[in-house]
Amino acid sequence: MTTTDRTTHDRTTHGGPGTMPKTAARRARRRGPRRHTRRDRAVLCVLLGLPILLDLVLVWGPTMASVGLSFTDWDGVGDIEWAGLGNYAHLFADYPQFWPAVRNNLLWLAALGLLATPFGLLLAALIDRGVRFSRFYQSALYMPVVLSLAVVGFIAQLILSRDQGALNALLGGGKDPVDWLGDPDLNIWMILLAACWRHTGYVMILYLAGLKSVDPTLKEAAAVDGATERQTFFRVVLPALRPVNVIVGVITVIEALRAFDIVYAVNKGRNGLELLSVLVTDNIVGEASRIGFGSAIAVVLLLVSLGFIVTYLVQELRGEERR
Template identity: 80%
Template sequence: MPPTRTTGGQPPQPPRSPAPAARRSGRRGPRRYTRRDVAVLGVLLGVPILLDVFVIWGPTLASVVLSFTSWDGIGDTTWVGTENYENLFTNYPVFWPAVRHNLLWLAFLGLVATPFGLLLAVLIDRGVRFSRFYQSTFYLPVVLSLAVVGFIAQLVLSRDQGALNAIVGNEQNPTDWLGDPDLNLWMVLLAAAWRHTGYVMILYLAGLKAVDPTLKEAAAIDGAGEAQTFFRVVLPTLRPVNVLVAVITVIEALRAFDVVYAVNKGRNGLELLSVLVTDNIVGEASRIGFGSAIAVVLLLFSLGFVVTFLGREIRGEKNR
């Protein structure tokens, strides 16, 4: 090694290593995607986007346009402006009962089925005996479609051969649970809530499993009871689950169709907006423009509830 020179009494300096320069020269620039990468990304992103556009947004925009026309699906399309909406609000007697039934459906699922599902989740999370059995039993209806739930409701609530009349001893003077317009909606709501409760229970149970146990321990040290700990510590941490459950509840309530159509095709006290859409678009009359107007009203109802709720949640999150 050659001697290191000294200047002005300074200690000798070791020779500079060329490693930094080598590292600088070895830096990689931005990655360049090959044609194969672009093709893969195009397929993975493009196919779902195209399906979403053609299956969801395309028919949605088509329904909005068709709601201002008169069309039977075969002949020419005639532009009628807001005539379909005027007839819907003033000259269609089953429209307002259907709106009332949908709102009642939403209130029942939101105020009865959802809190009951939360209660079941809390009880199972506390580790009661046979919790696995209860969890599987209450979740079982979720794997069934609402059409199957409707058929089960017919077997249980039928007037002549239903199990409920046989259990309560009304065989001599049976109650028409599904034929009486004052009763059938409540019976169908119970059947729909039976399925919705299990779904809500699983969502809240997953959220409760993710709650940090130290939060509960800290609340207990501060002297909080079980109820105070739940409502002031645990429930606020379940805010994302609450948002998800609220959105699902609104969607389930406003798109309800299968169970009432399986019972009596959505008539005689079971009218819903989704049933009116089906009756007008694929029914004998085939009034596609009029049915599209009902579908747009249903869409606005759904968006109104969901956007309002999510807006309040977002503003509340920002204010924290």
């Protein structure tokens, strides 16, 4: 084969200087957008459709039903009668347990947000510094989180009971014991202390995970610039924990407004421990069977929850955009 023939053969087989070889062209075509097969579409429909369906049926369906029932008068058995805004008018004006329950829920939110959350952040910062026995402290402080609030309520009864409680035994109040759980002026503070004890461990774990993900070079750069350890934490580390702050804030609001188990285990949410969730249960499941009125309380609780959560998220997102 001559040189000219060999060159022509190479260009035909492998392509010329400006052309692409046939095998490479086939690979390029294969790397294009892949079409989903029927099996792929079926899997996507199952994986996405089932969670969405369950969410609509188990969450948004009952939510919309509660909103509709809040404008009716129904005992769960007889006919449903339209009541308009009558349930809400009675709730705000003539229901004596409502405003104490609102006050207690706000106290719950303040205690978890202003006491338990900062204390959990402090514990996370101390453990992140590598103190001795940090693994033991981490496990011991997180242990209350695995307990349900009902169990925490039973533990509170064992410690704070008037006649056989451990606290009165330690204080030596045998002749005139303090009624920590029966006195309406004291019981809410004792229960809040137990709730903060559980919530602190949860916050600590979240912040500890966030602190582990902070870039160490940020701290080193702050130290080189002459920043103290306190300045480094508040001006460098804490702003870097903004995503964790959002999660902790939302969880704190949810925990404060859905509180139910612990007060119901102590005295069924009465005598100073009224909460909105307890009022919903007493009116819908209790002997009263006022489903329409209980739904109105549930709608109020829903609106309060959404108000706090949406406001907090909007503020955090605006702060993130400014950065």
